[in-house]
Amino acid sequence: MKFVTVAGPPSSGKTAVLIHTIRHLLKDGIKVVVGKIDCLGTNDGEKYQKLGIPVIVGLSGDICPDHFYVPNLEVIFNWAKEKSAQITILETAGLCHRCAPAIKGCLAISVVDNLSNIDIPQKIGPMLSTADIVVITKGDIVSQAEREVYRRKMEMVNPGAEILEVNGLTGKGSLLLKTSLMQAPEVDTITGRELRSSMPACVCSYCTGEKRIGKSFQLGYIRKIEATETEGGRG
Amino acid sequence: MGKDIRKITIIGGTTKSGGKEAIEKTEIYKGDIITLVGPTGSGKSELLSDIEQLARGDTPSNRAVILNDGELNRWERQMVAQLSQAMNFVLDMPVEDFLELHASSRGISSNPIIEEVIGLTNRLSGEPIGARDNITSLSGGQSRALMIADIAVISDAPVVLIDEIENAGINRLMALEILSAKGKIVIVASHDPLIILMAQKRIVMHNGGMFKVLERNKQEEEILKELIAMDDELSVLRDRLRMGDFARGGGMLLMNKSGSVEEKKEESSNFEII
Numbered sequence: 001m002k003f004v005t006v007a008g009p010p011s012s013g014k015t016a017v018l019i020h021t022i023r024h025l026l027k028d029g030i031k032v033v034v035g036k037i038d039c040l041g042t043n044d045g046e047k048y049q050k051l052g053i054p055v056i057v058g059l060s061g062d063i064c065p066d067h068f069y070v071p072n073l074e075v076i077f078n079w080a081k082e083k084s085a086q087i088t089i090l091e092t093a094g095l096c097h098r099c100a101p102a103i104k105g106c107l108a109i110s111v112v113d114n115l116s117n118i119d120i121p122q123k124i125g126p127m128l129s130t131a132d133i134v135v136i137t138k139g140d141i142v143s144q145a146e147r148e149v150y151r152r153k154m155e156m157v158n159p160g161a162e163i164l165e166v167n168g169l170t171g172k173g174s175l176l177l178k179t180s181l182m183q184a185p186e187v188d189t190i191t192g193r194e195l196r197s198s199m200p201a202c203v204c205s206y207c208t209g210e211k212r213i214g215k216s217f218q219l220g221y222i223r224k225i226e227a228t229e230t231e232g233g234r235g
Numbered sequence: 236m237g238k239d240i241r242k243i244t245i246i247g248g249t250t251k252s253g254g255k256e257a258i259e260k261t262e263i264y265k266g267d268i269i270t271l272v273g274p275t276g277s278g279k280s281e282l283l284s285d286i287e288q289l290a291r292g293d294t295p296s297n298r299a300v301i302l303n304d305g306e307l308n309r310w311e312r313q314m315v316a317q318l319s320q321a322m323n324f325v326l327d328m329p330v331e332d333f334l335e336l337h338a339s340s341r342g343i344s345s346n347p348i349i350e351e352v353i354g355l356t357n358r359l360s361g362e363p364i365g366a367r368d369n370i371t372s373l374s375g376g377q378s379r380a381l382m383i384a385d386i387a388v389i390s391d392a393p394v395v396l397i398d399e400i401e402n403a404g405i406n407r408l409m410a411l412e413i414l415s416a417k418g419k420i421v422i423v424a425s426h427d428p429l430i431i432l433m434a435q436k437r438i439v440m441h442n443g444g445m446f447k448v449l450e451r452n453k454q455e456e457e458i459l460k461e462l463i464a465m466d467d468e469l470s471v472l473r474d475r476l477r478m479g480d481f482a483r484g485g486g487m488l489l490m491n492k493s494g495s496v497e498e499k500k501e502e503s504s505n506f507e508i509i
Contacts, residue, residue, distance in 0.1 A: 024293075114325070115325055118326060139317075140319065140321060140322070141321050141322060141323060141325075142322060142323065142324070142325050143322050143323070143324050143378075143382045143385070144316045144317055144318060144322075144382060144385065144386050144390055144392075145333070145334075145337040145382070145385045145386075145389065145390065146324065146325060146326055147317075148313055148337060148340060148341065148390060149326075149336055149337050149340045151313075152340035152341070153340075170284070172284045172287065172288060173288065175288060175293055175294065176288065
């Protein structure tokens with residue numbers, strides 16, 4: 001079975017791109033199942049179901065979506081095996097931009113759109129740099145120059161990635177994505193595999209439902225911004 | 236730049252109703268300007284999309300698109316530049332910074348090239364742009380002119396696919412001439428008679444299929460000359476009106492009652508303001 005993770009900022013077109021791509025796979029008689037991880041609520045499950053394929057949806061709710069994602073990988077993998085899937089596509093929408101769901105030995109796709117900030121590579125670092133394929137959407141509404149600049153930015157962050165431009169509305173370009181999906185490695189088991197990038201730490205009083213603001217309510221792993229004016233920089 | 240594209244061959248597939256396309260094969264060469272004509276929904280955009288994706292019998296049209304004689308089976312990066320009316324600039328920065336960003340992303344030294352692009356833009360557009368103007372605040376015509384000049388000079392893609400150039404205060408003929416003179420293959424979907432006749436060859440689309448391939452004939456060449464003259468006259472009149480002049484006045488152009496534009500010589504009831 002091929003196990004493929006798909007990540008990207010909200011509204012970048014992940015689901016739209018995948019639906020077009022899955023249609024091509026189904027036309028070739030490939031057995032596809034989809035897993036979708038989200039935070040609060042999603043209708044994407046129904047969109048995939050309309051394709052007539054098995055879908056599993058996981059909502060992280062009160063838990064950090066990244067930390068929800070990893071323990072559920074085996075659940076999804078085993079479910080897909082039971083469905084005798086040839087390709088499992090796991091779309092992760094809930095992950096924060098610090099995280100990347102990419103797994104060593106499994107095809108990893110990131111979807112970004114031409115309308116997002118030109119500095120997006122800095123903002124979502126690992127999600128882009130750990131991907132095997134970077135899909136760029138919404139190219140139909142920006143200039144050729146911007147498409148080229150955007151693409152170049154992606155190449156600089158992730159020189160090894162295959163970069164594909166796909167139109168989520170018309171599906172243009174999804175055929176090439178399908179071809180690349182078919183070349184994804186076969187995976188026997190997910191257990192024991194490793195993430196390509198670490199997850200951020202998250203053990204503090206707010207993780208367990210604390211709502212009050214103030215030093216005395218903050219327990220666990222807490223880090224404060226140094227209150228000096230700096231020229232940007234991280235955290 | 237990647238490999239040279241000498242020729243694109245389109246092998247016909249099927250129409251919307253599943254029958255065979257009337258045109259089984261057509262070839263497009265370097266420097267050619269080809270127009271795609273046909274009513275809305277006749278399949279112009281889909282043909283452009285087949286070319287962009289290098290269809291191999293795997294798109295809904297079942298067409299195949301072959302580069303040169305088949306020694307390239309995939310576009311190398313940035314071989315196809317695209318332009319459509321739906322495209323806008325979204326980066327918020329001055330023209331020259333933007334062009335510098337684009338040039339450097341292609342590894343081109345920027346100074347002379349920025350001047351060339353701005354110069355070309357201002358030949359294409361009626362209203363000149365300045366190097367420090369913000370690209371998002373340019374008018375529709377200025378944006379389109381800048382996009383075309385940028386494709387011609389910086390993008391350097393050997394193939395340009397255009398989904399209609401609107402008549403928004405830019406010199407469309409010059410735009411096509413500039414792209415073609417750079418040795419590009421230019422394929423334009425259009426409803427505009429001037430653009431359609433500008434091409435030596437046009438593909439007529441019908442019901443999702445390539446229905447006919449027509450070469451421009453002698454009579455059409457004459458008509459093209461007339462159209463160019465009319466277009467020039469219209470642009471003079473347009474400029475007058477936009478600059479706040481009256482259309483009526485000594486030596487100015489007006490449309491007579493039979494619909495053609497001519498110079499008004501004296502007071503006459505034969506003319507009406509258009």
